[in-house]
Amino acid sequence: MGRGIAVSLSRAGIPVIAVETEQKRLKAGRKAVNSMLTRESQKRGLAEAHLGSISFTLDLRKLRDTDLVIEAVFEDMALKKQIFSKLSSVCRPDALLCTNTSGLNIDEIASAASRPELVVGTHFFAPAHVMKLLEVVCGPRTSPVAVATAMQLAKRLEKIGVVVGNCSGFVGNRMMRPYTEQAYYLLEEGARPEEVDLVLEEFGFAMGIFRVMDLSGLDVGWRSRKELGLTGPKLPPGTEARSRGGRRYSPLPDILCESGRLGQKTGRGWYLYEKERVATPDPWLQSFLEDYRSRFGIQSRRVGQDEILERCLYSLINEGFRILQEGIAASPEDIDVIYVSGYGWPRHRGGPMFYAWMVGLPKVLDKLEHYHRTHPDIPNLAPSSMLRKLVARGSPPVHQWRALIQQHSSQL
């Protein structure tokens, strides 16, 4: 992500100092950034003079005069805290310290800084130089000046800034979690990644969810599941493979990561990438899924297209209602903008919350009730109370939902 962020900044004429830990990574990063910038200037006809200069270094102290830092290291809380503590001693006292975490607690990261009021989440979306969204994540101690500066940065980068509250995954990725989980369960039950993706792409998504995961890198989610103790060394010995705290869990993405399949970056993930970005179905995965199902005694079945679409989308939408209920997003329109500009949601369908209203909230509620009855061990399929409330009030149009939601706030 650091590479795409550096390109976005440079394109806006902002000079950048890119910091890495190892010479080898620094060299690879420099090469990738330079080739992105060359393409960029050819495509947009930008003269090099209009690009902000980018220098590359292994020395964090070079950041001492910068106005703003965007941290994009591995998704690991201890590492992020260590970086924010170092940045506090290196950077000017008025420098804004931003984190590109995809879901960690902004306030905990800020606690490691000497100026928590100047710590703000600037969550970019892959590919970072292409996707238009910037989630600006506001912790309980983030100052209005920090939020306003991050929103101004979004504008300068020609991105769409949306201010969101602080909770695990914020808005976009929090909604993506139940969606990806449904996608894994569909594979367990008999579907193939390309079948799920085809249904989502026919709905209008720029990419199906398995292609998106391969693009982002499966290791990001894996690191965050390890942080949460769902897999890895923190998992208590003897934990059942397909259950966590009485809830259904799919270890499929963990198994892929353990075997080095991290997506596009390693040439294999849910798909095979023989040509850099061309996803082809992988026969290995097909036989792996068959072995997995027989190991756990799962009777494979043909999963219909309607079921694929409803389970993926309605679980995502249901989480959107919870987010509104808790005041993590300021409005349903904010959620819709996040999905259209950050996740390739089909523009003509208006965004997930508007789509739910178009489908009919009573239908969404009925379907969620049905799927929750069929899968009682998946608690996030239980319809949210906000959805129930809206249906009880006759499903008012989206612009009237604001009256029923909590004021925008941080929940951590």
Ligand SMILES: CCCCCCCC(=O)CC(=O)SCCNC(=O)CCNC(=O)[C@H](O)C(C)(C)COP(=O)(O)OP(=O)(O)OC[C@H]1O[C@@H](n2cnc3c(N)ncnc32)[C@H](O)[C@@H]1OP(=O)(O)O
């Ligand atoms: C459970 C939680 C786990 C969380 C994990 C962490 C994730 C996060 O925190 C948040 C995220 O980032 S989630 C991912 C969000 N991104 C998406 O959903 C992408 C959806 N795809 C798209 O919008 C278009 O297909 C896309 C824009 C990619 C391509 O569109 P087109 O095909 O119309 O455009 P092109 O003209 O061919 O390309 C435009 C630029 O995009 C580059 N590109 C295309 N495919 C790519 C790919 N597969 N991988 C990387 N870059 C890609 C393409 O090179 C071009 O860039 P430039 O050549 O530099 O202009």
Ligand SMILES: NC(=O)C1=CN([C@@H]2O[C@H](COP(=O)(O)OP(=O)(O)OC[C@H]3O[C@@H](n4cnc5c(N)ncnc54)[C@H](O)[C@@H]3O)[C@@H](O)[C@H]2O)C=CC1
């Ligand atoms: N991959 C994605 O789609 C997205 C990732 N993010 C977030 O961005 C961050 C980075 O993720 P990716 O770019 O996917 O990971 P990555 O593994 O591709 O890159 C992380 C980079 O951080 C560098 N690094 C590690 N420790 C460092 C240190 N102490 N100082 C300087 N550099 C250091 C590594 O050498 C590596 O190049 C994570 O917090 C992730 O959650 C956010 C949005 C989307």
